[in-house]
Amino acid sequence: MKKLLLAIALGSVCAVSFAQGKDLKVAIDPTYEPFTFKTADGKPTGFDVDIASALCEQIKRKCVFVEQVWDSMIPGLQAKKYDVIISSMSITEDRLKAIDFTDKYYNTPSRVVVKKGVAYTGPASIKGKKIGVLKGSTQEKYAMGELKTVGVEVIPYEAQDQVYLDIKSGRLDGTVADFVEVTGGFLSKPEGKDYNLVGPELYIEKYFGTGAGIGMRKGEAALKAELNAAIKAIRGNGSYKKINDKYFKFDVYGK
Amino acid sequence: MSAYYTAILQGSVLTVGVSLCALLVSIVLGLAGAAAKLSGRSVLVALATFYTTIIRGIPELVLMLLIFYGGTIGANNFLEWMGSEATVDINPFVAGVLTIGFIYGAYMTETFRGAMLSIPKGQMEAAVSFGMGRMQAFMRITAPQMVRYALPGFTNNWLVLIKATALVSLIGLQEMTYLAKQASAATRSPFEFFLFTAALFLIYTTVSLVVLRRLNARYSLGTKRGTL
Amino acid sequence: MNWAVIFEPQNLALFGTGIVTTLGLLFSSLTVGAVLALAFALLLTGPWAPLRWIVGAYTYVIRGTPLLIQVYLIYYGLGQLEWIQARWNDVWPWTHFKEPFFCALLAFSLNTAGYTAEMLAGAIRETNAGEIEAAQSFGMSRFQVMLRIVLPSAMRRTLPAYSNEVVMMLQSTSLASAVPSLMDVTGAASRIYSDYYLPFEAYLAAAGIYLIASFALIGMFKYSESRWLAYLAPRKH
Numbered sequence: 001m002k003k004l005l006l007a008i009a010l011g012s013v014c015a016v017s018f019a020q021g022k023d024l025k026v027a028i029d030p031t032y033e034p035f036t037f038k039t040a041d042g043k044p045t046g047f048d049v050d051i052a053s054a055l056c057e058q059i060k061r062k063c064v065f066v067e068q069v070w071d072s073m074i075p076g077l078q079a080k081k082y083d084v085i086i087s088s089m090s091i092t093e094d095r096l097k098a099i100d101f102t103d104k105y106y107n108t109p110s111r112v113v114v115k116k117g118v119a120y121t122g123p124a125s126i127k128g129k130k131i132g133v134l135k136g137s138t139q140e141k142y143a144m145g146e147l148k149t150v151g152v153e154v155i156p157y158e159a160q161d162q163v164y165l166d167i168k169s170g171r172l173d174g175t176v177a178d179f180v181e182v183t184g185g186f187l188s189k190p191e192g193k194d195y196n197l198v199g200p201e202l203y204i205e206k207y208f209g210t211g212a213g214i215g216m217r218k219g220e221a222a223l224k225a226e227l228n229a230a231i232k233a234i235r236g237n238g239s240y241k242k243i244n245d246k247y248f249k250f251d252v253y254g255k
Numbered sequence: 256m257s258a259y260y261t262a263i264l265q266g267s268v269l270t271v272g273v274s275l276c277a278l279l280v281s282i283v284l285g286l287a288g289a290a291a292k293l294s295g296r297s298v299l300v301a302l303a304t305f306y307t308t309i310i311r312g313i314p315e316l317v318l319m320l321l322i323f324y325g326g327t328i329g330a331n332n333f334l335e336w337m338g339s340e341a342t343v344d345i346n347p348f349v350a351g352v353l354t355i356g357f358i359y360g361a362y363m364t365e366t367f368r369g370a371m372l373s374i375p376k377g378q379m380e381a382a383v384s385f386g387m388g389r390m391q392a393f394m395r396i397t398a399p400q401m402v403r404y405a406l407p408g409f410t411n412n413w414l415v416l417i418k419a420t421a422l423v424s425l426i427g428l429q430e431m432t433y434l435a436k437q438a439s440a441a442t443r444s445p446f447e448f449f450l451f452t453a454a455l456f457l458i459y460t461t462v463s464l465v466v467l468r469r470l471n472a473r474y475s476l477g478t479k480r481g482t483l
Numbered sequence: 484m485n486w487a488v489i490f491e492p493q494n495l496a497l498f499g500t501g502i503v504t505t506l507g508l509l510f511s512s513l514t515v516g517a518v519l520a521l522a523f524a525l526l527l528t529g530p531w532a533p534l535r536w537i538v539g540a541y542t543y544v545i546r547g548t549p550l551l552i553q554v555y556l557i558y559y560g561l562g563q564l565e566w567i568q569a570r571w572n573d574v575w576p577w578t579h580f581k582e583p584f585f586c587a588l589l590a591f592s593l594n595t596a597g598y599t600a601e602m603l604a605g606a607i608r609e610t611n612a613g614e615i616e617a618a619q620s621f622g623m624s625r626f627q628v629m630l631r632i633v634l635p636s637a638m639r640r641t642l643p644a645y646s647n648e649v650v651m652m653l654q655s656t657s658l659a660s661a662v663p664s665l666m667d668v669t670g671a672a673s674r675i676y677s678d679y680y681l682p683f684e685a686y687l688a689a690a691g692i693y694l695i696a697s698f699a700l701i702g703m704f705k706y707s708e709s710r711w712l713a714y715l716a717p718r719k720h
Contacts, residue, residue, distance in 0.1 A: 453556065
């Protein structure tokens, strides 16, 4: 009898959860300092996380953060594992075919990063070098479209901070990344001191889109309107500026 | 830095949880499968054989990805088709437990089948002649003896199952391996964190071995081993 | 279900690269692992106690930790050590540690060597004592006894368990997708899933490929058992 009860107790610990309620499930990829990352004790933090919390306050729902690997962000959204993606996801034509976006909440360009002393005059000048990119990102599209075609070795990684790990160990010669992210997550740290940003600011719309927005499933017009209004509200009432200044010395909202 | 280690230790609780729940599922499936294979009815035997053959032919990772990514979409499509508004979210814990339980159910089927076959048939006949029902005979005669015969194979399966839980990190469950990977990328020191996680796994397998050896001794009381 | 996407040429090519990587990893790690396993098994059953303990500890750790952690330790962990970083640009053999394929190969080989060594050592220990006595009475040295009597017999008796190990190694190669830039069958399926949002089609296709490969391997082993373990087969008349 005791064993039976134990088995039932053990079995009920392993139950399927049904998703319901007024919580807003927000997907984040916490490997993208300073936009989305975790403190040592596991709390999500960063620009995206703070903006998400501010927006949730505006629309009066509770933010529940769900971690997700970057290249399965959109499939996870379509599988209804979460309601929105607030993780520096750029609004591009390709992505708009699958999901919907709100207006942008920031826009920063991408740059190429290589070791100091490497003369960079364009993609062809780093032919033969190994460049790491985040799988499923706009930078990967750019690298495959412009760098791989001229002979640069492009290696996709699961998470941006794993790119930095391999740059530090010497397996990679550089990366293409959002310039704010690479500054905050790599160049300002001890292992990034021998690397620098090269080349022009990349705003090419065909690859990089028109800024980072909040991703959601198609057909959620009410949620989209709510969040757009909330973005305008926090831009107007100063909370956006407060969060912006906490992480950056300039306005990331961009053009 | 030490906060990362504490987080990994907390993740180890999830690892133990996944492995124990998966063990439960695999024991249930193993008993069912063994019963099916020994029942003699061709449909059941064919089903059980199909189950054990397919499982050994597909990697655990592929099965896990199929159930985690495909299963949620499939379940939601099914609910939509039924006209329900509810959404089911198969979280990584459940997906991991179901997958690992399902896979090791196949291995347990073989172990339990071998164990049941090792019990002398005369004992079943004697039980029936006493008027015991099928369930009674199973609980009183078959099950206790089966434990002794099944233990070596069971121990093996359990140890492999523990290690398979590391794969659940690849579908996003925040157990030891996942937290170690995140910590190592964030602090750029993978060696320390992965070594720590490996040591935790080693402790887990060693403790399991000790417990299962004790169990073996308890269930072998009264049996005689031939001396060489 | 949208199966047409899987059969588009660029996706088939992706699976093709995956199959080549998977089979390449499988056979090279089995070869290296088998050679190492033979050496370890001989040390495990040898006369030198310290070596027995060292190899015993090695197999205990390999069999007690997950393969995924072993892969991460070799790829990321070794890459972090400054001693290796200083050498892997110019000094052979450390240059190989930069490549993901080599790191995966090393992890898989060490893993299969640990398991196979224990299997082989068990078979060596269970060799018929009478055969060894007979060989010794012929005046064969320890080396000759091993080479002519014990090993042929032990390797044959390990065949069934080894066939299990080979099939498990095939399934384990799917972990190569955890190493960046290695595109094996599972990696190809994951790529198709994240590009086209088709989990069922992509992973079922991958499962199908692995099943075919497993059946082929099991068939090969059944044939080799019929040849080399013919003396243990049940009588046909």
